[in-house]
Amino acid sequence: MNPIKIGKLNIGIFESLLFLFICAKLTHNIDWSWIWVLSPGWIALSIGAVEGLTEYFEKQKTND
Numbered sequence: 001m002n003p004i005k006i007g008k009l010n011i012g013i014f015e016s017l018l019f020l021f022i023c024a025k026l027t028h029n030i031d032w033s034w035i036w037v038l039s040p041g042w043i044a045l046s047i048g049a050v051e052g053l054t055e056y057f058e059k060q061k062t063n064d
Contacts, residue, residue: 014044 017040
């Protein structure tokens with residue numbers, strides 16, 4: 001999936017959803033808990049951590 005380009009910024013789907021949910025929460029358009037509003041950020045962080053750990057362990061395996 002290609003990120004959205006805004007000027008020099010590349011904004012992915014999770015960042016777009018995070019921005020949208022925060023704006024909706026602050027303008028009282030949704031009555032969700034903050035844990036759900038911030039969930040796209042947690043999901044993106046989790047995916048990045050899994051990718052990073054996978055790359056790290058694959059690199060360790062090839063060095064042995």
